[in-house]
Amino acid sequence: MAELSELTRHIESYVDASRSPSEQVASLRAITSLLNKDLLSIEILVREMGLYLTNTDSVIRCRGILLLAEVLDSLSSKPLETSTIHSLIIFFADRLADWKALRGALVGCLALIRRTDGVGMVTISDAMAVMKSYVQNLHVQSLAQHDRKLCFELLECLLENYPDAFVSAGTEIFYAICEAVDYEKDPQCLLVAFHIVELAMRQFPDLCGPSDGSVGEIFDILGRYFPIHFTHAKGQDVDVTRDELSRALMFAFTSTPLFEPFAIPLLLEKLSSSLPLAKIDSLKCLSHCTLKYGTDRMEKHAMAIWSSLRNIVFSSSQEPLLCFDSESVDGVGFSDDEIAKEALTVLEKLVMQNSVLFLNLIVNDEDINLIFNNINSYKSFSNISLQSKQKIHGVGCILATAARSTISSCNRIFESFFPCLINTLGLSILNPSDNMSPSGKHAVSGTPNFGALYLSVILLEACRDLTVGSAQGASFPAHETFCCMLESFSASLARAFISNVGRGNETSIADVILGVKGLQILATFPGSFLPIPESLLEYILTALLSIIAENFQSTLSWNLALKALVNIGLYIEKYHESKKEISYMVVVEKIGSLLTAAECVMPYSRKLEAISEVGMSGRNYMLKVVPRLEEAIFTNLSDLFENGDTGPVDNTVQLLECYTNKVLPWINNSEGFDEVLHLFVINIWNQIECCKHFSIRTEEEDILEATIKTIKFVISNCSETSQNVIVQKAYAVVSSCHFFSWNESVVNPIEMRGLDISHKLKLSIRDRLVLSLFSSVIMAIHPQTRLPDVRATLWLFMELLLKGHVPSAQALGSMVNKFGSKSNGQSTLNDCLLEEAMDIIFNTSISHADSAFRISTGIEDKGTMTLKDLCLGASNNRQLQINAIVGLAWIGKGLLMRGHEKVKDIVMILLECFSLKDGRHFRQDSGQENCEQDVSSSVMTYAADAFHIMMSDSEVCLSRRYHANIRPLYKQRFFSTMMPILQALIIKSDSLFKRSILCRALAYIMSETPLVAVQGEAKKLTPVLLDALLMFSKDNQDKDTMYSLLLLLSGILTDKSSQEDVIENAHIIINCLTRMVSYPHMMLVRETALQCLVAMSVLPHSRIYPLRKQVLQAVSRALDDPKRSVRLQAVTCRQAWLSLATT
Amino acid sequence: MVSELINANPVVYEKKERRVRSTPSCVDEYAAEPIDQLEIFDHLRDIKDPEHPYSLEELKVITEDAIEVDDSNSYVRVTFTPTVEHCSMATIIGLCLRVKLMRSLPSRYKVDIRIAPGSHATEAAVNKQLNDKERVAAALENPNLVDMVDECLAPSNGFAG
Structure with missing residues (x-):
C-alpha cells in the first residue's frame, strides 16, 4: 500500500x-x-x-x-x-x-x-x-x-x-439573480452578471410573469450601470475592457422586448447628457434596440427619438468645408465625428424599419423645412455663417441617410426636396443634345446657389450609392420616381456643376470640390437606372479633361479632376459598363496625346502623372496608355541617339522613371502585357541597331542609366518566350559590333585560341551602351532562357571584365548563377552547362602584352595565364589584377548564391591573394603615390572587398527580381565555413597590415550574416569584431558595414547566452565603444554605441566599476554632440553609469 | 520634514502633446542640431514635484516659454513658477532643475535658475541660494537632499530608460 x-x-x-x-x-x-x-x-x-x-x-x-x-x-x-x-x-x-x-x-x-x-x-x-x-x-x-x-x-x-x-425553480430564481447582481462593482463579475441577465431574460421571457413589477426591478438594477463608467486606469491589471462590458450590458438590455418601456426612456435621457461617451453608448444601444424590440414597440418613441437624433446631428461641430478632404473627392460630407455618425446609423435603421413614419417626420420637420425655405440666403460659401453651414451639413447628412436606406424612401425624399433644389438652381429640363459644348458658353447664368448645389450633390451621392449597391442585387423595378426626376435634369445639373468649376480664379475651393464631385457622381450612376446619354457623359469627361489640360496651375482643382477621372475609370472597369467605356476610351486617348502634344504647356511631370494615373484605373486603359508612353520614349531616345539633341534632359529621365516605377509594377500585377513589353525592348534594340553613330554628349549619362534600368526591369517581367527573342536580338546587335571577334564561323575550335587582351579597346559611347544593355539583358533573364552562343558571350564578358567593365562581371556572375548543371540533372535549353562555363572562365589562357613581361599567344607558351594567375598578380599590371579580382568576386557571388561547391576555389584564390609575399609589392610601379594611398588601394584591399561583393545584396543583379538562383541560408553556410579559416589566418598573420585586411574580410562576412547565426559564435568573434570596428572607425569609407557590425555587437551584448563572454571582455568592449561614441561620420553609430554602453551598465559591478570614469568622460563629450538624438541617448547613458556609484 | 502639505490641492493641467520633431528622410549626416528650448524642456518636463505625484509640466511650474537658450554662448536660463507663493519647496524644485540640467547639458553651459518675478514671497533669497555655486555644492553634500532630488528626477513609468 x-x-x-x-x-x-x-x-x-x-x-x-x-x-x-x-x-x-x-x-x-x-x-x-x-x-x-x-x-x-x-x-x-x-x-x-x-x-x-x-x-x-x-x-x-x-x-x-x-x-x-x-x-x-x-x-x-x-x-x-x-x-x-x-x-x-x-x-x-x-x-x-x-x-x-x-x-x-x-x-x-x-x-x-x-x-x-x-x-x-x-x-x-x-x-x-x-x-x-x-x-x-x-x-x-x-x-x-x-x-x-x-x-x-x-x-x-x-x-x-x-x-x-x-424553469422549475420559478420566480424565486429571479429574485436571487436580482439580489446577486445588485450593487456588484467588479468588472469581471459584472461581465458574467450581465450575461446571466441576458440569458435568463432571453430564455424565459415569460417566467417572471406579465407583471411589470419584476421586469422593472431587473431593469432597474441593470439601468444603473448605463453608461459604463470605468475608473480603472489602463495600466492596471484588469483583463476586462470597457468595450466588452458595455457590449455585454447592451446585450442584456436587448435580451427581451419587455425592457422597452424602461430602456428607451433611459437611453433618450442619456442622449441628452453632456458626456460624449454616454451619447455614443446610448446611440449604439439604441440601434441595437431598434432591431430587437421590433417596429410596434419602437413606434411609440418615434417622435422623441427623432428629435434627439436631429438635435445631435445638427449640433455636431462639423461644417461642410471640413469634410472637403482634398485628398479624396469621395470624402465629401461623411467624415463626421463619431457621435453624429452613430446617430445617423440609428436613423438609417429606424427608416429601414418603419420608413413611412420616419419619412413623415423628416419631411415635415420644421428645422429642415426652414433650411429649404431660406435656401436663397445660402448663396455663396464664404458668406454663410458657421452655424448655418453646420445646419446645412446636418440636413444633408439626414437626407442622405434617409435616401440611402431604401428605394421607397429615396423616392419620397426626392419628391419632397428635389424640386425645391432644382428651382433654386434655376435648372430646366434640357435635351442633352442641345447646346452641349465643353466650353461652357451656355452655362447657367450667374453663380449657382451653394446651399442648393451642396444638398443636390449629397442627395445625388446617396441615391448613386443606393443604386450601385442594389445593381448587384439586380432586383430593381426600372424607372423609379427618383430616376425619372434625375434623368430629366441630369443635363442641366451637369452644366451647373461645370459652371461651378470653370469660373476661373474667382471660384472658391468649395465650389470646385462640389462641381468635380457632382460630375463624378453623375458619371458613375449605373446605366440601368439612370441612362445618361453618351453625349452627356462625353460632355462631363471633356469638362474634366479640360480642367486637367488647362488648370494645371491650380493644384487643387487639377488633382481633384484627375482623381475624379480615375474614379470614373475604376467604376467603369469594376461594373463593366461597356457603353461608358467607349466614351472613356476617348478621354484616355486624349490624355495620351497630351504627352506628345507640343502646344500643350502643361509641365511634363503633370502630364506623366495624369497619363499614368488614368492608365492604372483599368487594364484596357493601360493597354492604350502604354504604347503612348513607349512611343514617347522612342522619340526621345532616337532624338538623343541621332541628333544628340535631347530637348530637356529631365523629361526623358522623368519619363523613364515614371515608366519603371509606376507603370511597370502595375503591369506586373495584371496579365496580357507580355507582348507590349516584349515589343518595347525589341524596338529599342532596333533603334540602336539602326543608329550606327551616336552624337551624344557625355553629360547625358543619366538618361542612358535610366534606359538601362528600365530595360532590365522590363525584361525581368517578360515571359521566357519573349526573353528568348530579346536575347537573340541583343546578341545579333552585339555580334555585329567591331569589338566582337568570336563568331563561331571565324574561330573554330575556339578553345585553341585563348584570349588576347593586350590591345587597347576603344569603345565609343554607343559601344558602351550596347555592352551595358547586353549585360543587363543577361542579368535579367530567367534561368531557362536560351542564350544564342554561350561561349562567345562568355569570352566577350571575360575580356570586358579584365578591361574593368563591371556590368560584364555582373552578367558573368548571373550566367554562372543560372546555368543548369550536370550534377543535379537540371534540364536546360542551353547547350553549355555550368561545368563547361566554369572551365572556360577559369582555364582560358589569357595573354597580355604589357611593358613588364610580354607573353606570346598560344597555349604551349609557358607564360600563358589564367584568371587565377591574373588575380595572383602574374602579370605585372596592377589594374589588370584588380579588375580580375573584382570580376572573380561577382562570379563568386553567383556561385555562392546557388550554393555551388566551386565557390571554394574562388575563395582559395582570394585567400591566396592575402598571402602574397608582400601585399604592397607594386609600390615601385607608382612611385609618386604616397604610402597611405597605396595601402588603401592595394590589391589585398580589393580581395577583402571581394567578400563584401559576394555577401551583400545587390540591387543591380542576382536578386529575386532578376530571377537569381538563391539557395536558402547560403549566407549562414558561407559564414560557418569561412569563419574558422579566416580566424586561423588572422592568428597566424605576421604583419599588422595583413591582419587588418583579414579582419576586414571577416567583418564583411559577419556584417551580412543574419544575427542569430553570428550570435552562436560570439565568444570567438568578439575580438575580431572589436578590431574591425576600430579599423573601420579610422575613415568614413565603410559606414554602413560599421553600423551593421555595431548592431551585431549590440545583439551579442543583449544576448543572455553570451553574457559570460561579454563580462570577460568588458574592458576591451568598453574601450571600443567609447571610441565609437565620437565617430564623426554617422549619427546612428554614435547612438548605437551609447545604447550599447547603457546595456553594459548592468554587468556585475566589480567588473565595470573600474571603467566608470572612462565611460563618463566619453559620454560627457557626447552630451555636446551635434545631433539631438545622440545627446538624448547620452543623457540616459550618463545617468545609467552615474548611478553605478549609488547602487 | 513637513507634516502637512504646503499646497494640498494644486491645480493640475493637461500635459502638452509631445511635439514630434519632423525628421526628414534624408538628413545631412554632418549638419548640427543646436540645443533649443524644446530640448531643454524635454529634459525638465518629467521632473516630479517633491510633494505630489505630478510632473512639473502638469503643475505648470515650468513651461516651454519660460526657458531661454543661447547655444552659441552656452547659456540657459530657466524661470519657474512655484504653485503657491510661500512654497518652501521652491528651493528643492530649483535644485532639481539645476541638477537635472547639470547632468544633461554639456559642461560648457552656464545655467541660471530663477523664480518667476512676483510668484514667491522670498524670491530674492531663493534666487540667490539657487545660483550660488558653493551653496548648491554644499546642498548636494547632504545625503537627505540628494535622495530627495534623485527621487524627483527618477524617470516616471512611461519613460523609463
Missing part, C-alpha cells in the same frame, strides 16, 4: 496551509495523475480524505474540500460513473451552506456542472438541488471578489446547461 501512503502524503501537503503554493500545486498534480492513470479511484480518494472533508477546523475543511474540487476540475475530460457524480454533486451542493469553506464547494459544483455529455453529466434533478441550495444559502454580495465571480459563473453555467432546472 505504498501508493496509499504516498497519497496521504500528497493530501497532507495540500491541506497544510503552511506549505508553499508550488508544493501544493505539485501534490495536486500528483493526485490528478494517479486518478488519470486509474491507479486510484475517486471513491478511495474520498475515503482517504474523509477526515479532512468533515473536519471541524474550518481551515483544514476548506483546504480539503478545495482539494477534492480542484481534482475534479482537472478531470473534466475523464469519464466518471453516474453514481459517483451524483454523490459528489449532492455533497458539494450541500456544502454551499458552509460559508467558512465555500470556495471548495463552489469550485466543485462548477467543475461538475461544466461536465459535458459523454463523460458523465450531472442529472437535472441534481442540478435542481444545486440551484435550490444556491438560492437558499448564498448571499453573493457578502462574499469576496473571487468567490462572487465563481458564484456568477456557477449561475451562468446552470443557465446554459440546465435551462429546464431553471
